Structure formats: structure tokens, C-alpha cells
Amino acid sequence: MPKPKYHIIICTNTRPPGHPKPSCGAAGSPGLLMTFNMGLMERGYQPGEVLVTGSACLGPCEQGPTVVVYPDATWYSQVKEADVPAILDEHIGKGKPVEKLKPNSVWGG
């Protein structure tokens, strides 16, 4: 398999009902996985060219759903399915992170 150009990591962590912390899973992140994968296919990316992976908690739960794009380690917060085309077209396609989706800092400062 060729080395991937980008790796998109999506927090899909969920927590039990009543847990005091929010979770990306409860905020809709599982749907993001499919939306990213479908968007890559629609744009003609070959399998493995851009990886999309669900993950456990990445840390900034209150700002979820959290998405991180490597190799440039760009963190996105409160990502919605409607934001996926911008990430795919601007960041993955043109190498320009989507500024409006970046948190003030990774940890919300």
C-alpha cells in the first residue's frame, strides 16, 4: 500500500448515559466517518490515498466532534457533516486548513 497523503482521525468515543462529560459520539461523530469516506470516493481518491480512522477520546470533549488531520496535526472542533466538503476540498485537496473550524487552541484555551 502506498504511503497515505493524509490521515483523518475522528473521535468516535461514547460515554454511558448520565456521564458528566460530553462525547463526540453523542455529538454525531459516527456519521462523520461515513461522510468523509463517501466524500473521498466522490472526489476520486484511491483507497489508501487518504485514511479515515475512528478513535477513542482525543481530549477536548467539550468541543467535539473532534477531528485531527495528519501529517500536519491540524485539530478541528465541533465538526458537522456539513463541514466535511470544506475540509476535503480546502485541506485535503489544496493543503490549506479550514481556519473557521480550528479551535483557539487544541485544549480550548
Ligand code: FES
Ligand atoms: S470524546 Fe471526543 S475528544 Fe473526548
